[in-house]
Amino acid sequence: MDMKLSEFVEVYFEDKQNELKDRTMKNKRYMMEQHIIPYFGEQMLSEITASQIIQWQNEMQTKGFSESYLRMIQNQLTCIFTHASRIYNLHTNPCKKVKRMGNSDSRSLDFWTTEEYQRFIQTIEPGTRYYLIFEILFWTGCRIGDDHVIIRLKLDKPSKYAGLS
The missing domain is CATH 1.10.150.130 (Tyrosine recombinase, N-terminal domain)
Known part of the structure; x- marks a missing residue:
């Protein structure tokens, strides 16, 4: 060629x-x-x-x-x-x-149990911005990288659902 x-x-x-x-x-x-x-x-x-x-x-x-x-x-x-x-x-x-360099990202994800999260959240002052962010991240299953979109969090009050945009 x-x-x-x-x-x-x-x-x-x-x-x-x-x-x-x-x-x-x-x-x-x-x-x-x-x-x-x-x-x-x-x-x-x-x-x-x-x-x-x-x-x-x-x-x-x-x-x-x-x-x-x-x-x-x-x-x-x-x-x-x-x-x-x-x-x-x-x-x-x-x-x-040739052998390929590097390796595929095979890191396993480590999730907190509810008990582990409860121990962690007790170290954060309730009502603060960080408390709210961690509550939303943990209970919705969002990743830590998704925290920047919480600013644009849309709450649908009649249906009690939250969505990220």
């Missing part, structure tokens, strides 16, 4: 534009532009070797990224080569020859 990796990335996005959501496309493009194109962009796709990918992995692993982020970056490079192999008949996929 006589195309630079940076050129093929554009072909990849054209092919995927109706298949992937906008946010997914933006995330993929960002990771490719930040971590893949600077390293492989000027190389011909068909000339990138497994040993070069290992060197790239070694460099990426020195940058302090989490294991799950490293896996996400690796997945983008793998997507490029898989697409080139399946659709455009790239003869060898060097990603198949």
Whole structure:
């Protein structure tokens, strides 16, 4: 395949534009532009070797990224080569020859029991903003990252339901 990796990335996005959501496309493009194109962009796709990918992995692993982020970056490079192999008949996929860096986010979620929560909430002064936030988060099952939307909490008083917008 006589195309630079940076050129093929554009072909990849054209092919995927109706298949992937906008946010997914933006995330993929960002990771490719930040971590893949600077390293492989000027190389011909068909000339990138497994040993070069290992060197790239070694460099990426020195940058302090989490294991799950490293896996996400690796997945983008793998997507490029898989697409080139399946659709455009790239003869060898060097990603198949190397171990993937990072690991998928396999952290288990740790939930409080009602008793654990009761012990915690007793340390917060009732009636304060934090007390209310923790009450809503725990009893609704919202994640800690959802606390910023509590500002836009909509209460439907007749039905006694709350919704996040």
